[in-house]
Amino acid sequence: xxxxxxxxxxxxxxxxxxxxxxxxxxxxxxxxxxxxxxxxxxxxxxxxxxxxxxxxxxxxxxxxxxxxxxxxxxxxxxxxxxxxxxxxxxxxxx
Numbered sequence: 495x496x497x498x499x500x501x502x503x504x505x506x507x508x509x510x511x512x513x514x515x516x517x518x519x520x521x522x523x524x525x526x527x528x529x530x531x532x533x534x535x536x537x538x539x540x541x542x543x544x545x546x547x548x549x550x551x552x553x554x555x556x557x558x559x560x561x562x563x564x565x566x567x568x569x570x571x572x573x574x575x576x577x578x579x580x581x582x583x584x585x586x587x588x
Contacts, residue, residue: 503534505553512561
């Protein structure tokens, strides 16, 4: 396996880890790290080794920020819409 392929597999693990668990199945078609290892055709121990590296978690935080920023306008728009539609509803606006 080439280093480029390993870099791509590691990046897929970063993306998988950065997503909320509820969205992993939709995005990747798997729910667990073990299933992801099979999908990526790599050993689960490789995924665990990558996760033990501090730089891995820096990459995860970066992906989480990117993902969150991409959703922020839609979330805020939907929240504003709901508040305007139901201003007295405590489930929408405390």
